[in-house]
Amino acid sequence: MTPTALACCAPLSREPLGRERAERIAPLLKALADPVRLQLLSMVLSHPGGEACVCDLLPAFELSQPTISHHLKVLHEAGLLERDKRGVWVYYRTRPEAMEALVTLFAPEAATV
Known part of the structure; x- marks a missing residue:
């Protein structure tokens, strides 16, 4: 699922969701x-500067670093996060187009006057 594919779609409130679109x-x-x-997505979104290192996220969980990295990888593969390796650490930031696509997807249909 790419955020670009999601962004091109009409809000759910505009028309019934077809099978193909639902699968995407x-x-x-x-x-x-x-x-x-x-939680991780929220932490990255709200982190100062809009990006967070795995080292910034670890203390909030009672999970191992590999487990946190796995969850971040899932978010990255879904197209929600971008990542950037700097030295031994990986930094994550949200993809603006993905966040906009989510807002659009769940936006109520504008009232007609």
Whole structure:
């Protein structure tokens, strides 16, 4: 699922969701459906400068570094995060187009006057 493919789609409130579109969107939502991944996305979004190192995220969880890295990889593969290796650490930031696509997907249809 690429955020670009999601961004081109109409909000769910505009028209019923077809099978093909639902199959394209489901992996993205599945990535977000895990509480740890949702927390990680929130932490990256709210971190000063809009990016966070794995070392910044680890203290918030009672999970190992490989487990946190796995969850971040899932978010990256879903197209929600970008990553950048600097030395031994990997830094993550959200993909703006993915965040906009999620907002658009769940936006209520504008009222007509």
